[in-house]
Amino acid sequence: MEGYLENEKFIEDGISYPFRTHTQAIEGRKLIVGSHYHDHIEILFCLSGRINIFLDGQGYVFGVGDMVVINSMEVHNIFAASEGVNKYIVIRFDPELLYTTTQSVFESRYVLPFTMKTSIHQKLFTYEETADTPIPDLIKKILLEDQKKAYGFELAIRTYIGEVFLWILRSWQEKGLDLNLTQALDKTNIERLQKVFDYVDEHFDQEISIQDMAKLCAVSYSYFSRFFKSAMNRNFSAYVNFIRISKAESLLTTSELSVTDIALNVGFSTTSYFIEQFKLYKNMTPKRFRNNFQTLEQI
Missing domain, CATH: 2.60.120.280 (Regulatory protein AraC)
Incomplete structure (x- = not known):
């Protein structure tokens, strides 16, 4: 493929x-x-x-x-x-x-x-x-x-x-799509977000805690949780899962790795939780996602 x-x-x-x-x-x-x-x-x-x-x-x-x-x-x-x-x-x-x-x-x-x-x-x-x-x-x-x-x-x-x-x-x-564009993001907050984005993108396959991110941004645990949810319209754990699913999406279409191997490679501890999260974000299982690509390529 x-x-x-x-x-x-x-x-x-x-x-x-x-x-x-x-x-x-x-x-x-x-x-x-x-x-x-x-x-x-x-x-x-x-x-x-x-x-x-x-x-x-x-x-x-x-x-x-x-x-x-x-x-x-x-x-x-x-x-x-x-x-x-x-x-x-x-x-x-x-x-x-x-x-x-x-x-x-x-x-x-x-x-x-x-x-x-x-x-x-x-x-x-x-x-x-x-x-x-x-x-x-x-x-x-x-x-x-x-x-x-x-x-x-x-x-x-x-x-x-x-x-x-x-x-x-x-x-x-x-059309009424909620893009969260009215959220006021000043320079300090944007820089905080960028630090988090960069860290997650480099360490998505490892355990990442809110405590670590709060320390990275030099703020308290509670402040970081509120700030991130307000800025991104999703909590930090959901964001990490979103990034991991995005990485998995790429592996499903650019490699022959098994679903279990992909789950582990992108930071999920169990295959079942990976499949659950993948269905949450993509409305289909990883297997179906991969099969859809293979089917389209044969058209």
């Missing part, structure tokens, strides 16, 4: 860019790209045909005028589903592009929904939702700017991507 961590750097003529765009065209029904995941955020906009994508444990079909948003580190694979020409625009970029500067703090609350791999967010925006909006024009402008590379194209692309994501955020808000 195909699957890999894509660590591609966007380098052209020796210059590193925080983005890359291209048009993908495939004739007939076939696999376009196998199971993979990456740090960058990805936008797909369909121009012709029909595309199947397996994303975040769910299958989606998108056609002409539909847009798909793939969060950072979300495992996905893509299939051409129609007999004719299946064509779509691909826009990939580093999440840092959404920040004004790397030290910007207030923007973090808007970027987190795209980097936290939160499964509740809308992934597919249909033609009916985007047709009478700036989205189609913005997507095509981004592609054209990258192709022509006229003076200042980097600034233009950054601006257009920002407009796309502002539209997405406001669309979510209008």
